Amino acid sequence: MKKRIILSILGLVIIVAILGGIKALQIGAMINQGKQFVPPPETVTATQVKTATWPADLTAVGTLTAVQGVTVAAELAGKVVKIGFEPGTAVKKGDLLVRQDISSEEAQLPGLTAQVKLGRTELARDGKMLAEKIISQSDYDKAAATYDQAVAQVSNIKATIDKKTILAPFSGRLGIRQVNLGQLLREGDPIVTLQTLSPIFVDFTLPQQQMAQVHTGLPVRVTCDALPGETVEGRITAVNPLVDSDTRTIKLEATVTNRTEKLRPGMFVNVAIVLPARPKVLAIPATAVLYAPYGDSVFVIDARKDGKKGTVLRQQFVRLGEKRGDFVAVISGVKEGESIVTTGVFKLRNGQSAVIDNKLAPPFQLSPKPENN
Numbered sequence: 001m002k003k004r005i006i007l008s009i010l011g012l013v014i015i016v017a018i019l020g021g022i023k024a025l026q027i028g029a030m031i032n033q034g035k036q037f038v039p040p041p042e043t044v045t046a047t048q049v050k051t052a053t054w055p056a057d058l059t060a061v062g063t064l065t066a067v068q069g070v071t072v073a074a075e076l077a078g079k080v081v082k083i084g085f086e087p088g089t090a091v092k093k094g095d096l097l098v099r100q101d102i103s104s105e106e107a108q109l110p111g112l113t114a115q116v117k118l119g120r121t122e123l124a125r126d127g128k129m130l131a132e133k134i135i136s137q138s139d140y141d142k143a144a145a146t147y148d149q150a151v152a153q154v155s156n157i158k159a160t161i162d163k164k165t166i167l168a169p170f171s172g173r174l175g176i177r178q179v180n181l182g183q184l185l186r187e188g189d190p191i192v193t194l195q196t197l198s199p200i201f202v203d204f205t206l207p208q209q210q211m212a213q214v215h216t217g218l219p220v221r222v223t224c225d226a227l228p229g230e231t232v233e234g235r236i237t238a239v240n241p242l243v244d245s246d247t248r249t250i251k252l253e254a255t256v257t258n259r260t261e262k263l264r265p266g267m268f269v270n271v272a273i274v275l276p277a278r279p280k281v282l283a284i285p286a287t288a289v290l291y292a293p294y295g296d297s298v299f300v301i302d303a304r305k306d307g308k309k310g311t312v313l314r315q316q317f318v319r320l321g322e323k324r325g326d327f328v329a330v331i332s333g334v335k336e337g338e339s340i341v342t343t344g345v346f347k348l349r350n351g352q353s354a355v356i357d358n359k360l361a362p363p364f365q366l367s368p369k370p371e372n373n
Contacts, residue, residue, distance in 0.1 A: 069265055221274065287343050
């Protein structure tokens with residue numbers, strides 16, 4: 001009985017040993033296979049580091065204002081008897097806009113004019129009589145005062161007629177009419193807006209740190225949502241000598257042409273001031289940078305050094321500068337002509353094999369204009 005038990009135990013030990021040996025061989029084979037495994041190369045998009053010339057622009061947000069703009073209003077109370085304009089049309093300086101009722105003034109004018117003629121005649125006669133010492137100096141002075149009063153009354157009536165005959169103070173484009181025929185206007189009641197649209201002013205502000213870079217005469221480029229794809233050229237015509245103590249900004253004014261009159265006062269525009277300096281930079285796509293707290297890096301594509309065909313990735317730390325559109329300037333870390341990975345850098349590692357395929361590479365632009373869908 002004991003012999004059977006011992007034989008059974010020995011048989012069990014032998015079976016366990018055989019199974020353990022088989023499993024050890026399998027594990028060893030898997031370890032060797034893992035050591036010899038080479039991951040497939042990663043497909044990447046790539047570009048070369050190039051020297052680029054970036055326009056040294058200063059950008060700002062501006063508001064359009066009219067070179068001349070006013071709301072034409074009534075100076076005196078009176079009834080509207082004639083409207084001499086159509087809303088939205090262009091007028092020239094001196095064109096009739098509105099005429100108020102001047103029948104009362106016109107009725108008084110002939111009588112006052114006759115008093116002026118009479119006063120002038122009497123003054124001339126009294127002057128001769130004074131010379132002959134027929135009348136006294138005081139009598140002559142009274143005649144002169146009477147004449148001057150008559151002239152003043154005529155001038156007052158003519159001024160009233162002129163004020164009730166409302167003319168365009170300058171050339172421009174009219175707005176919406178705010179009066180009707182027969183309406184009784186009070187002093188100061190609005191009639192119509194009048195704006196000079198070409199040229200037109202652009203008012204904008206810049207931080208005080210940029211004050212030394214700007215001066216009158218610098219060219220500006222103005223873009224607006226109302227003119228998609230168009231750029232309007234102009235120049236800085238005024239720099240406010242006062243810096244706003246609340247915002248620490250300086251106000252500037254540029255004058256731009258507006259021959260088509262599509263730009264209107266009050267519109268929001270983007271302003272780019274073109275500075276004379278144009279620095280050269282090493283520019284790379286911003287998506288090529290792997291941003292990290294310990295330092296930013298890119299993946300440089302190098303040829304394999306083990307004699308095999310293909311390329312390998314090398315993680316290179318870089319120091320970045322200014323960003324423009326889809327690009328960022330590199331101060332140090334890469335050289336001109338080196339190839340770098342442009343997309344998907346977050347999933348790459350140093351020393352990884354790579355295959356370049358730019359079929360799906362996105363277009364990188366210095367001034368991207370995304371579509372508003």
